Amino acid sequence: MPDPLVHIEQIADQIVEYCKALVRIPTVNPPGDHYEDLCQYLLTTLQGLNCQVELVRVPSSRAEELYPWGKDYPRVSVIGRYLGSRSQRAGLHLSGHFDVVPPGKGWTKDPFQPVLEDGKLYGLGISDMKGGIASILGVIQTLADLRIELSGDLTFSFTPDEETGGHGGVGYLAEQRLIQADYGIITEPSQPHLVKIGHRGVLWVEFVTRGKTAHGSVPYKGINAFEKMVKIALGLQELEKRLHKKQTAFPVIEPEQRHPSLMIGGVVRGGVKTNVVPDECFLSIDRRLIPEETVQEAYAEIQEVIARLQNEDPELRVDLSTPLRIEPAHVPIDHLLCTTVATSHEEIYGKSPQRVISPGFADSHYLVRNLGIPTITYGPGTISMAHAPDEYIIPDDLVKATQVLTRVALQLLA
Ligand SMILES: [Zn+2]
16 A cells, blocks of 8 residues: 555645635634535535535524524534444544634735745635644545545544634534544644643633712712722732632643633723713623633632622622633543654654643533543644734645644554
């Protein structure tokens, strides 16, 4: 049999073409545009690569609950399996999200017309993570071209909505139990030289304080909702200092990431006019959890702060809501999946990768926590490019990551 890794070098141009074709379909989320077009492209491509594929559609009756910001845009995913497998024993699952964030300011190139310049291939979402999807297509094409027979099943999913929490994407597939596997890899950008064995959790909390309006010349007649919010913000700052004493035992990318974090004031709103006592004030916080914490514990700490403040100030009225709650998720660092990816990376890149907990979350928690599938993130592209203007990927990186993923598939499913 020809060497699969050499074959990948020979089809390098094709992998780059996949990547470009994906970038040209502007799957911007929110609201969740052109998902059907992209799925159609994947269906056609995969049908030519010895795969069984199907489209999974989230019923529109679930829109309000799962994607209220894009109700008029259908949520569709592609799932399937490579047919050249001797058994249907659950094996390896490869997954990637195809939604991209809206292009921010600062682009000097057309975000949806990929161009190669100075060895960099530019395009919106090319690192995060259409490059990763192209790599999965490269793995499957290699298996199909060389008619490789696996003894375990290779399955895949391509999903929307990761950039908004994944509820209409991997979350829905997990809820419907449409994914079965012994191992999972989400091919999010992880270069240079990282294997993300898990991610931190996240808890978003929104606070709305209630007061009473009065004329600005007689403020003592009102209750100032902004001043109430200041108390909360100061209480949260104190909590942030205490959180800094907690430390994870897991390896992280930068030393600051050892601690939980609490970012206050991503959104602050309140008041209507300079001479009116504000009767309402809004504040949001973004709390990130180390793997040793749970969302419930993190929320309880915040509620304690509020309870203490309300004890001191009976006039403090505040409503709390938690629009995003995602538990931390990880795979043991010495799990066969982690070691296989690490040794494969070292063989292809000539450098041993670091196994780390990612500061931001990915869709892997749905697979790890809801389905019990050990899942890591590993793929081409750099995370620093994600959501950045003039996002690019290095084509050689695309090829190398495809080689690593192919080697992993061959090792785990031999
Ligand atoms: Zn991503």
